[in-house]
Amino acid sequence: MVTRAIISFDTELSAGLYQRGFDARANFESSILGRCRDGDFGIGFQMDMLERHGLTGVFFVDPMPALVYGPAVIDAIVRPIVDRGHEVQVHIHTEWLAFARFNPVGRLTGRNIGDFPLAAQKKLISLARDILVGAGAPRPTAFRAGNFGANDDTLHALAALGFRFDSSFNGAYQGHGCDISLDPGNLGMRTHHGVCEVPVSGLMDRASRFRPAQLCAMSEEEMRDALDHSATAGAIQFSAFSHSFELLSRDRAVPNRLAIARMEALCRTVADDARVTSGGFATLPGPPPRPGRITIAAPKPLRTLRRSVEQAVGHVAHEVRYVRDLIYVTVHSSRWGKAIGGVLLVLA
Numbered sequence: 001m002v003t004r005a006i007i008s009f010d011t012e013l014s015a016g017l018y019q020r021g022f023d024a025r026a027n028f029e030s031s032i033l034g035r036c037r038d039g040d041f042g043i044g045f046q047m048d049m050l051e052r053h054g055l056t057g058v059f060f061v062d063p064m065p066a067l068v069y070g071p072a073v074i075d076a077i078v079r080p081i082v083d084r085g086h087e088v089q090v091h092i093h094t095e096w097l098a099f100a101r102f103n104p105v106g107r108l109t110g111r112n113i114g115d116f117p118l119a120a121q122k123k124l125i126s127l128a129r130d131i132l133v134g135a136g137a138p139r140p141t142a143f144r145a146g147n148f149g150a151n152d153d154t155l156h157a158l159a160a161l162g163f164r165f166d167s168s169f170n171g172a173y174q175g176h177g178c179d180i181s182l183d184p185g186n187l188g189m190r191t192h193h194g195v196c197e198v199p200v201s202g203l204m205d206r207a208s209r210f211r212p213a214q215l216c217a218m219s220e221e222e223m224r225d226a227l228d229h230s231a232t233a234g235a236i237q238f239s240a241f242s243h244s245f246e247l248l249s250r251d252r253a254v255p256n257r258l259a260i261a262r263m264e265a266l267c268r269t270v271a272d273d274a275r276v277t278s279g280g281f282a283t284l285p286g287p288p289p290r291p292g293r294i295t296i297a298a299p300k301p302l303r304t305l306r307r308s309v310e311q312a313v314g315h316v317a318h319e320v321r322y323v324r325d326l327i328y329v330t331v332h333s334s335r336w337g338k339a340i341g342g343v344l345l346v347l348a
C-alpha cells in the first residue's frame with residue numbers, strides 16, 4: 001500500500017484586509033502572491049518548491065471574494081495553478097457574504113458554511129464551484145470549509161452536488177466550528193453521508209491534545225513522525241495543509257524562515273520516502289468497502305518541548321530583526337536619528 005501525501009494550501013484573499021480598505025490588487029499581492037519587501041513567498045514560491053521536489057500540490061481556492069471584488073481576481077489565482085499542473089479544489093469563506101453586492105442566499109450571512117441551512121449550503125457550494133470552473137479550473141471534486149466550519153449538512157450538500165471528497169474534518173477544530181460527527185481518534189479515509197471524508201492528519205502532542213499537520217503548527221520532526229506513522233499503518237492518505245500566505249511572518253512584513261524550512265523538509269521527506277507518493281484528489285482512490293482504522297501517533301513530551309523551543313527562538317529572531325530594522329529606519333530618517341541610531345549601533 002502506497003500512502004498518498006496530499007499537501008494542500010488554503011488559497012484565499014483576506015476579508016480583514018478588505019475591511020482595512022485594500023483593493024483587489026493589494027489584497028491579491030499580500031494574500032496570494034505572499035509579497036513582502038524581500039520578494040514573493042506565496043503560491044508561486046510554493047509551487048516552485050513543490051516542483052523542485054517533483055511533487056504536485058492541491059490549492060483549495062476561496063472564490064467568495066468574487067462577490068465583492070468581481071471575478072477577475074479569482075481568474076488570476078486559478079490560472080497559474082492550472083497552467084502549472086497543480087490541483088484547484090473548492091474552499092469557501094462565507095464571511096465575505098456580509099460585504100457582497102449580491103447575496104445568493106438572500107439575507108443569510110454567517111462565519112462558517114455550517115452556520116447555514118442545507119439548501120443555502122448547497123447553493124453556496126454550487127456557486128463557488130461554478131466560479132472556479134468559470135476561472136478555468138477543471139470541475140472540482142473536493143471541498144474544504146473555511147475555518148474547518150463544516151457540519152453533517154455540508155457533507156449532504158456535497159454528496160447531492162456530486163463531490164467525491166471532503167477535507168473539512170480537523171480534530172483540532174472539533175467543537176470549535178467543525179461539527180462533522182466523526183470520531184477524531186480515527187485518521188482514516190471513510191465514507192460519511194455519501195462523501196469520502198479525508199481528515200486532516202496530525203499527531204497527539206499531549207495526552208489529550210491533537211496537533212494538526214499544519215506547516216506553521218508542526219516542527220519538522222513532528223511532521224516526519226506523523227507521516228511515518230500513517231505510512232507504517234498503511235494509510236491511503238496523509239493530509240498536510242498550509243495557506244497561501246503562511247510562509248510570511250504574522251504581520252506579513254517578512255518571510256517566515258522557519259515555516260519555509262519546514263515546508264522544504266516536508267517536501268524532501270515526501271520525495272525521499274518510497275512508501276509515499278504525492279498528488280491530489282483527482283486520482284485518489286476511494287476508501288475500501290471496510291476501511292481500517294488509522295490511529296494517531298502518541299505524544300512524545302520531549303518532541304513537543306523541542307517544537308516549543310524552536311518556535312520561541314523563531315519568534316525572538318523575528319523580534320530582533322524588527323528592532324534592528326527600527327534602528328536602521330531611525331538612522332536614515334533624520335540627523336538626530338542618525339546620531340541616536342549611530343550610538344545604538346555602536347552599543348549593539
Ligand SMILES: [Zn+2]
Binds near residue numbers: 011147
Ligand atoms: Zn481558509
